[in-house]
Amino acid sequence: MDFQTLCTFDTFKSLCSHYGYGGTLKDVIEQEFTRIKGITYLDHAATTLYPECLLRDYFQDVSRNVYGNPHSHSPSSRLTQDTVDRVRYRVLQHFNATPEEYSVIFTSGCTAALKLVAESFPWRPQTESEAGSHFCYLTDSHTSVVGMRGLCCGRRVVALPVSPQEVENRARTKGEDVTCQTPHLFSYPAQSNFSGRKYPLSLVRGIQTRRLYPACDHQGRWFVLLDAASHVSCSPLNLQECPADFIPISFYKIFGFPTGLGALLVRNDAAGMLKKTYFGGGTAAAYLSGEDYYVQAANISDRFEDGTVSFLDVIALNHGFEALYRITGGMHNIQQHTYGLARYTYMLLSSLCHGNGQPVAQIYTEGQFESPSTQGAIVNFNLKDSHGQIIGYSQVDRMASLYNIHVRTGCFCNTGACQSFLGITNQQMRRNVQAGHVCGDSIDLVDGQPTGSVRVSFGYMSTFEDCQKFLNFVAQCFVEKPVTVDQVRLEKLKTATAASEGLHEDPPINITNGGTVIADERAKPTEASLRGFGHGDSNSHREAYTLTNIYIYPIKSCGAYEVHDWPVGPLGLLYDRSWMVVNGNGVCLSQKREPRLCLVRPQVHRPSNRLLLQASGMDSISVPLENNTQMHTSYRVCQSKVCGDRVETVDCGDEAASWLSDFLGQPCRLIRQSPDFTRDMKKRQSGAATSTSLSLVNEAQYLMINRASVELIQKLMSSRQDDTEGDQVLDTQNVISRFRANLVIAGVEPFVEDNWPHLIIGNTQFLVAGQCGRCQMIGVDQENGTKTKEPLMSLSAYRKGKVTFGVYLTHQLPEGSSKVSVLSAGSLIQPETNSS
Numbered sequence: 001m002d003f004q005t006l007c008t009f010d011t012f013k014s015l016c017s018h019y020g021y022g023g024t025l026k027d028v029i030e031q032e033f034t035r036i037k038g039i040t041y042l043d044h045a046a047t048t049l050y051p052e053c054l055l056r057d058y059f060q061d062v063s064r065n066v067y068g069n070p071h072s073h074s075p076s077s078r079l080t081q082d083t084v085d086r087v088r089y090r091v092l093q094h095f096n097a098t099p100e101e102y103s104v105i106f107t108s109g110c111t112a113a114l115k116l117v118a119e120s121f122p123w124r125p126q127t128e129s130e131a132g133s134h135f136c137y138l139t140d141s142h143t144s145v146v147g148m149r150g151l152c153c154g155r156r157v158v159a160l161p162v163s164p165q166e167v168e169n170r171a172r173t174k175g176e177d178v179t180c181q182t183p184h185l186f187s188y189p190a191q192s193n194f195s196g197r198k199y200p201l202s203l204v205r206g207i208q209t210r211r212l213y214p215a216c217d218h219q220g221r222w223f224v225l226l227d228a229a230s231h232v233s234c235s236p237l238n239l240q241e242c243p244a245d246f247i248p249i250s251f252y253k254i255f256g257f258p259t260g261l262g263a264l265l266v267r268n269d270a271a272g273m274l275k276k277t278y279f280g281g282g283t284a285a286a287y288l289s290g291e292d293y294y295v296q297a298a299n300i301s302d303r304f305e306d307g308t309v310s311f312l313d314v315i316a317l318n319h320g321f322e323a324l325y326r327i328t329g330g331m332h333n334i335q336q337h338t339y340g341l342a343r344y345t346y347m348l349l350s351s352l353c354h355g356n357g358q359p360v361a362q363i364y365t366e367g368q369f370e371s372p373s374t375q376g377a378i379v380n381f382n383l384k385d386s387h388g389q390i391i392g393y394s395q396v397d398r399m400a401s402l403y404n405i406h407v408r409t410g411c412f413c414n415t416g417a418c419q420s421f422l423g424i425t426n427q428q429m430r431r432n433v434q435a436g437h438v439c440g441d442s443i444d445l446v447d448g449q450p451t452g453s454v455r456v457s458f459g460y461m462s463t464f465e466d467c468q469k470f471l472n473f474v475a476q477c478f479v480e481k482p483v484t485v486d487q488v489r490l491e492k493l494k495t496a497t498a499a500s501e502g503l504h505e506d507p508p509i510n511i512t513n514g515g516t517v518i519a520d521e522r523a524k525p526t527e528a529s530l531r532g533f534g535h536g537d538s539n540s541h542r543e544a545y546t547l548t549n550i551y552i553y554p555i556k557s558c559g560a561y562e563v564h565d566w567p568v569g570p571l572g573l574l575y576d577r578s579w580m581v582v583n584g585n586g587v588c589l590s591q592k593r594e595p596r597l598c599l600v601r602p603q604v605h606r607p608s609n610r611l612l613l614q615a616s617g618m619d620s621i622s623v624p625l626e627n628n629t630q631m632h633t634s635y636r637v638c639q640s641k642v643c644g645d646r647v648e649t650v651d652c653g654d655e656a657a658s659w660l661s662d663f664l665g666q667p668c669r670l671i672r673q674s675p676d677f678t679r680d681m682k683k684r685q686s687g688a689a690t691s692t693s694l695s696l697v698n699e700a701q702y703l704m705i706n707r708a709s710v711e712l713i714q715k716l717m718s719s720r721q722d723d724t725e726g727d728q729v730l731d732t733q734n735v736i737s738r739f740r741a742n743l744v745i746a747g748v749e750p751f752v753e754d755n756w757p758h759l760i761i762g763n764t765q766f767l768v769a770g771q772c773g774r775c776q777m778i779g780v781d782q783e784n785g786t787k788t789k790e791p792l793m794s795l796s797a798y799r800k801g802k803v804t805f806g807v808y809l810t811h812q813l814p815e816g817s818s819k820v821s822v823l824s825a826g827s828l829i830q831p832e833t834n835s836s
């Protein structure tokens with residue numbers, strides 16, 4: 001079967017026995033999830049999405065009832081207490097537990113619940129004569145679990161990482177010393193948040209009865225911390241079958257709303273031995289303020305919920321449960337549905353091959369998605385090119401954004417799993433940090449080795465179409481044509497079912513030559529052939545470069561304003577990115593979220609000292625160019641953020657705000673950088689004497705692009721045209737405008753500017769401060785605000801690895817010079833190359 005046929009609903013149905021919830025999924029999505037139209041959201045393991053009815057029901061509830069603080073005794077307070085307690089029972093019911101066995105301690109999330117256990121577990125310190133308590137944790141644990149060991153160190157408790165291979169449940173051979181009561185804690189995730197692997201719930205009893213070797217070798221009483229945060233999002237958890245002592249969860253992973261609320265489910269008999277050192281509002285039955293006297297609250301929940309619980313959020317949980325059961329019928333159905341989607345995605349992705357038969361994906365999994373009891377709705381992988389080289393996750397992320405596919409990349413707060421699957425040694429980890437890589441950044445490859453991977457995860461409202469969009473995206477962007485399928489592997493996976501459970505090794509990937517060819521190989525122009533096109537020997541003479549265009553963008557992310565001669569101000573071109581638009585919450589709007597911003601065409605009108613705001617269909621208005629002191633006092637000063645930096649800004653008033661709100665169809669305001677606020681550039685610069693001050697730009701004072709590079713990308717676009725779903729051929733000016741440069745130069749060789757350390761334009765000297773990384777922003781047609789996948793597709797295909805285009809510049813103005821520097825279009829450019 002070829003790839004296209006495999007990607008149909010009919011094939012999917014033949015591979016997957018459970019889909020949807022009795023045929024209602026389509027309607028549910030139309031009614032409850034209108035906001036995800038056009039988006040392929042595949043990051044449910046990070047947070048799932050709430051249905052609209054949850055918010056509606058919740059809003060009705062809180063707008064009709066008066067909920068007082070639960071610590072008071074008024075009728076409104078009672079109502080809160082009773083409702084909150086009812087929610088506790090509802091939570092327990094969900095996990096098939098009773099209030100006689102378990103208590104629910106509300107926390108701010110799973111992490112807070114873990115911290116609570118670490119702080120209050122009755123750790124016994126190691127002494128000369130006694131081994132003390134042990135804290136064992138599976139290496140495939142979330143950071144928040146591993147971090148518990150920080151508390152162990154201070155208390156002389158041994159923290160012991162255990163790798164999944166070591167875990168084995170078998171009958172004890174050693175004798176039992178029942179007198180030893182030293183408490184130990186073993187923590188493991190019910191489901192790995194990295195790979196979706198489900199660890200056997202039977203381990204709980206194995207650990208409690210010390211049948212787990214070799215980890216539980218120490219005499220004493222073993223308690224189990226079952227990190228269920230990832231597991232419970234799509235799977236049922238029955239505490240009758242696995243009576244773990246501590247179960248931390250976060251509710252947004254189940255319902256999508258509310259956030260900031262989690263719980264520690266704790267066995268009542270284990271809760272009794274937890275030691276509370278801190279006491280806060282509500283947790284003390286009695287205490288003396290002048291003396292060290294404290295009696296803890298008798299009720300377990302009361303004892304551990306410091307301060308006032310987030311009671312309105314707790315009440316929202318009720319509506320979360322209602323909505324979830326109403327839509328899906330319960331966790332068992334959700335598990336079947338999401339597992340089916342994940343298995344199908346796994347099967348196709350792992351059989352997908354390049355034209356030369358090389359597999360496209362390296363999937364990080366222990367088993368082969370044989371059963372929902374061993375595998376959750378997560379597929380974790382890296383993509384490889386046709387030579388078997390890993391494609392960095394940042395590039396996959398960037399291309400996915402272009403397709404409006406939301407995935408998660410990096411290490412997923414699970415360094416243990418990341419290291420073990422990607423084969424990164426501790427030493428390499430340390431070296432990566434030295435190379436500047438930190439968790440969550442975009443340094444995806446160090447020396448060709450991946451520092452992280454890509455994760456797709458499903459939720460109860462995920463659909464077959466989500467899988468289809470994702471698989472087609474991989475085939476279109478990352479598979480060297482013709483797309484082929486490893487039929488042998490696929491057949492094997494089809495028959496891999498629950499029967500083969502326990503199969504722990506991924507069999508070597510079988511490359512067959514029998515893959516189906518569905519498209520003809522098209523000769524793609526290579527870098528060399530494109531570069532050579534029409535050029536003489538470019539090294540034999542020194543080229544002349546001229547500055548052909550100067551653009552300023554007075555309002556960040558809005559239209560360009562082309563100028564001919566323009567003064568250089570202290571922060572770059574005068575008025576460039578002096579203003580920006582923020583949404584109703586004061587958050588900077590960019591074309592990434594609001595492409596229509598490019599239709600706002602600001603114009604600097606110096607005779608009147610005004611900035612004109614223009615847009616088609618709108619009457620023009622204007623705001624003053626300069627911030628005078630009077631304005632300063634009458635307008636609000638506000639704090640905002642640009643690219644992670646705090647910036648101090650001044651609001652530009654109601655007229656501009658309502659003009660922009662009208663045009664963009666959402667509440668927003670115009671703000672400008674405070675005149676006395678300085679923001680320094682973050683990038684390290686080798687040649688810069690002093691720090692560089694920035695306007696509201698993202699990274700640097702100037703961005704310069706080369707017309708020759710634009711033409712190269714254009715050529716590539718037309719040669720790839722058949723791949724690109726009918727995107728129009730774009731003219732040079734259109735492409736130039738998408739890169740939103742300040743300076744456009746005409747040269748002969750594309751991308752030469754990448755290697756210039758310095759340059760002089762007219763009589764101003766500049767330092768090259770690095771290359772400009774590109775994303776889906778360049779897909780926005782600056783003429784009309786529509787989005788296309790080009791030119792990012794072609795640029796990404798050409799620039800293997802880091803997708804950059806153009807360079808950042810910093811001006812080097814003579815110290816203390818009062819002379820105003822002016823840049824003029826038509827000026828000659830003198831590059832200083834490293835070799836000269």
Ligand SMILES: *Cc1c(COP(=O)(O)O)cnc(C)c1O
Pocket residue numbers: 109110111112142144189191192193227228229230231250262
């Ligand atoms: C998400 C998650 C956590 C942390 O949850 P927070 O809500 O961030 O506190 C811990 N463990 C696992 C397995 C998770 O998936």
